[in-house]
Amino acid sequence: MVEGSEKVVTAAQNIHTLRPDARVKLEIADLAISYGAQTILSDVNFSIYEHEIFGIIGPANAGKTSFIKAVNRMDMFTSSMHVDGQILFNGRDNKSLRNVYALRNRIGVVFPLPVGLPLSVYDNVALAPRLSGIKSKEKLDVIVERCLTRAALWDEVKDRLDSLGSLLSGGQQQRLTIARALSQDPELLMLDEFSIAVDPVTTMRIEDVLKELKKEVTIILVTNLVQQARRLADRTAFFLEGKCVEVGITEELFTGTVKDQRTRDYVEGRFG
Amino acid sequence: MAENPIVAAVERPQAVAPQEADFDNRNSDWFIDKAVQILVFLGGISAIVFIIGIFVFITKEGAGFLFADLDIVEFFTSPRWRPTSEHNPTYGILALVVGTASVTGLAMVVAIPFSLGAAIYIAEFATGKTREFLKVLVELLAAIPSVVWGFIGLTIMNPLIIQVFDVPVGLNVLNAGVILGLMAAPIMTSIAEDALNAVPDRYREAAEAMGATRWQVTIRAVLPAAKNGLLGAVLLGVGRGFGETMAVLMATGHSINLPSSVFDSVRALTATIAAELGETAVGSNHYMALFTIGIFLFVITFIINLTADLIVRGVRKG
Numbered sequence: 001m002v003e004g005s006e007k008v009v010t011a012a013q014n015i016h017t018l019r020p021d022a023r024v025k026l027e028i029a030d031l032a033i034s035y036g037a038q039t040i041l042s043d044v045n046f047s048i049y050e051h052e053i054f055g056i057i058g059p060a061n062a063g064k065t066s067f068i069k070a071v072n073r074m075d076m077f078t079s080s081m082h083v084d085g086q087i088l089f090n091g092r093d094n095k096s097l098r099n100v101y102a103l104r105n106r107i108g109v110v111f112p113l114p115v116g117l118p119l120s121v122y123d124n125v126a127l128a129p130r131l132s133g134i135k136s137k138e139k140l141d142v143i144v145e146r147c148l149t150r151a152a153l154w155d156e157v158k159d160r161l162d163s164l165g166s167l168l169s170g171g172q173q174q175r176l177t178i179a180r181a182l183s184q185d186p187e188l189l190m191l192d193e194f195s196i197a198v199d200p201v202t203t204m205r206i207e208d209v210l211k212e213l214k215k216e217v218t219i220i221l222v223t224n225l226v227q228q229a230r231r232l233a234d235r236t237a238f239f240l241e242g243k244c245v246e247v248g249i250t251e252e253l254f255t256g257t258v259k260d261q262r263t264r265d266y267v268e269g270r271f272g
Numbered sequence: 273m274a275e276n277p278i279v280a281a282v283e284r285p286q287a288v289a290p291q292e293a294d295f296d297n298r299n300s301d302w303f304i305d306k307a308v309q310i311l312v313f314l315g316g317i318s319a320i321v322f323i324i325g326i327f328v329f330i331t332k333e334g335a336g337f338l339f340a341d342l343d344i345v346e347f348f349t350s351p352r353w354r355p356t357s358e359h360n361p362t363y364g365i366l367a368l369v370v371g372t373a374s375v376t377g378l379a380m381v382v383a384i385p386f387s388l389g390a391a392i393y394i395a396e397f398a399t400g401k402t403r404e405f406l407k408v409l410v411e412l413l414a415a416i417p418s419v420v421w422g423f424i425g426l427t428i429m430n431p432l433i434i435q436v437f438d439v440p441v442g443l444n445v446l447n448a449g450v451i452l453g454l455m456a457a458p459i460m461t462s463i464a465e466d467a468l469n470a471v472p473d474r475y476r477e478a479a480e481a482m483g484a485t486r487w488q489v490t491i492r493a494v495l496p497a498a499k500n501g502l503l504g505a506v507l508l509g510v511g512r513g514f515g516e517t518m519a520v521l522m523a524t525g526h527s528i529n530l531p532s533s534v535f536d537s538v539r540a541l542t543a544t545i546a547a548e549l550g551e552t553a554v555g556s557n558h559y560m561a562l563f564t565i566g567i568f569l570f571v572i573t574f575i576i577n578l579t580a581d582l583i584v585r586g587v588r589k590g
Contacts, residue, residue: 098296101305131301 022049025188025218026071030085033066033075041066044085044244046237053210053219055233055250057226057266062239064222065112068190071220072107073100089188105132108181108217112193114173116165117180121148121157124165124176128184143183150213151179152205170197178206182213189213190220195228207232226267230254238263330566337560338567347564351530353544355558363561365568367528371445371538374531375520376513378449383457383509388502390457391464396490407465414458422522425451429523439535443525446534451523452516456509463508467501468494500583507580511573517542541565 024047031044041063048054056064066081068074073094075081087094089103097103105128117124125144134140144161148154153175157168165176174197181189191210195203210219210232223229229236229250236250238260246253246263258264265271331338342363350364394406429451430442437446471494479493495502517540525537526547545562552559 092295099294099298099302101302102294102297102299 022052024048024088025050025090026220027088027091028085029088031067031070031087032084033063033070034082034084035080039242041239041242041244046244046247048218048220050218051214051216052234053214053221053232055229055236056220056222056239057224057229057236058239058245059266059271061241063242064239065192067239068109068192068220068222071188071190072104072109073097076100105184106187108184108186108189110174110178110181110189110191110194112196114170114177114197116168116173116176118164118166120162121165121168121176122161125179125183128180132184147179147182148176150182150209151175152202152209153179171199171202174198175202175206186217188218188220190222192222193224195223195225203228226269230267238266240266327567327570330563330570334560334563334567336555337557338564341557342561342564351528353528353539355548355552355561361557363557363564365541365565367530368539368541368544368565370530371524372514372520372540372542374445374534374538375448375452375524375540376510378445378534379452379456379513380506380509382450382453383460384506386453387457387460387505387509388464390461391468391502391505392490394461395465395468396494397486410458410461410465414462416455418455418516418519419522421451421455422519425519425523433535437535441525441535441537443523444535444537445524445531447525448520448523448538448540449534451519452513455516455519456512459512460505460509463505464498464502467498467505470501471497503583504580507576511576514569514572514576515542517546521546541569 026048028044028046028048032042033040040061044067056067058064069078069081070083071087071089071094075083083095089107094100094103117127119127122144125147126140129140129143134143145154145158148157153172156172157163157176165173168176174194178191178194181191194206198206207228210221213219221229221233233250235248236253237247238245238253240262245260246258248258249256252258253263254267346362346364348364348369349366350362351367351370352362352364353368354360354362390406390410394403394410398406425447426443429447433439433442433444433447475493475497476489479489484492520540521543524540524543526539526543527537528539529536531538545565548558549562552562
């Protein structure tokens with residue numbers, strides 16, 4: 001455990017050598033998630049810094065999606081899901097908030113399967129701004145165009161903003177979902193395998209957008225594609241069988257010494 | 273808080289803290305959400321309160337008889353329902369229970385194949401205008417008042433049965449069963465079709481892609497996915513059969529009888545209450561006996577619904 005801590009610390013220090021002023025956005029301490037009697041994720045300890053892309057890789061059933069759900073308190077409506085330990089968002093324990101919706105306002109989430117709400121394309125993207133009280137048509141127009149452009153969808157839908165979002169193709173709906181998450185103007189953006197239904201060219205375009213977005217928001221990128229994590233993430237955590245096996249500077253996980261041989265095996269595609 | 277190894281080892285960086293106040297600020301949206309939660313809670317509770325209220329009311333009305341003069345064994349095992357006898361009134365509902373059960377049973381034999389067949393045709397096989405037309409037609413059939421069905425039983429089915437089967441009376445189990453079956457079929461069709469429509473198309477597409485025929489798709493993919501809804505439709509029909517009053521009053525012949533064949537006249541529990549309650553003195557044994565029948569109907573309906581619920585949840589007893 002001591003050995004492990006040292007390794008993690010190295011990674012944490014490294015981000016400070018890259019960006020000495022980086023501040024903690026999200027701090028995870030002794031996180032454990034269980035459904036009923038079954039613990040599916042435990043012993044998670046790391047911090048995510050402002051303006052970094054933090055990759056989470058790992059095979060199926062590693063607890064990646066549950067981690068995302070725990071961060072924005074989506075365990076509230078899943079009575080069997082139990083979260084132990086602490087998740088500090090901007091230094092605040094996310095269980096201690098009196099208004100959990102204020103937390104969710106600041107966190108954008110993109111789920112693996114596209115969810116075009118049964119509203120028009122425009123209304124899909126304008127939903128979050130409207131929820132937060134923006135009524136002016138001009139302001140909404142600007143937000144909708146900016147978010148759709150960033151999600152690489154604007155050119156395809158600009159002539160049919162009134163058609164139903166749920167009728168777009170799967171890939172388009174996924175980009176609509178991303179646009180909607182951006183429209184919240186989140187401080188933290190969590191993407192759970194966003195590219196699963198998107199073609200490679202569009203995926204690249206969205207990846208470029210994410211690199212740009214990093215200047216404004218903090219991004220957690222859960223991905224099955226190890227190379228995507230390598231392309232985008234500043235640091236990456238490797239989840240395996242309900243444990244956080246390793247956290248480190250992404251490039252080190254691929255080229256440097258790793259704490260755990262399983263990490264190397266996974267990133268080099270030898271299992272999983 | 274447990275020591276975080278990362279934070280413990282490096283000098284703790286300053287956490288970001290912009291506008292922290294709104295995490296604890298319960299704004300109007302938050303209060304509206306709470307208010308709505310309370311409202312829907314009251315709405316949900318009120319349904320339970322009403323049900324309990326009804327049960328308490330009918331129990332109270334029947335209590336003077338139920339807990340005093342009623343011979344419970346005779347009540348359930350005697351086929352003699354003679355509440356108006358001057359010297360020796362008897363209160364046996366066996367014949368009435370058998371009457372209701374036989375009519376409902378026959379109605380289900382008629383309605384289940386018709387309604388499930390119609391639902392499968394509309395949801396899985398029919399397309400375009402045929403489908404839309406049939407849907408509207410089914411909705412329309414479901415809206416026919418039960419007294420009209422009773423009228424059909426009296427004036428059309430009655431002579432038809434006498435003629436075809438050469439029996440003296442056409443108002444019998446067969447008549448009421450068919451009428452009740454036809455009556456329950458449209459609403460069961462409607463519910464069953466909703467259940468089939470709720471099955472996502474991706475199930476059909478996945479099965480079709482493997483070369484399954486339309487019928488194979490239906491039987492292998494759609495029906496298993498919709499089985500709870502279909503069971504719900506059938507149990508709704510059973511509930512309808514038990515509770516239906518006017519049509520069975522008109523079509524059964526309304527004579528107290530333990531039927532030996534479908535050509536015997538019977539009398540139903542509900543029809544008995546409907547026909548006799550207006551003629552009894554409030555508070556008399558007869559009046560209270562009718563309420564006891566009401567309690568019995570209530571309990572039966574409760575058991576049917578509970579069973580349906582348990583089956584739908586996949587919980588089996590024992």
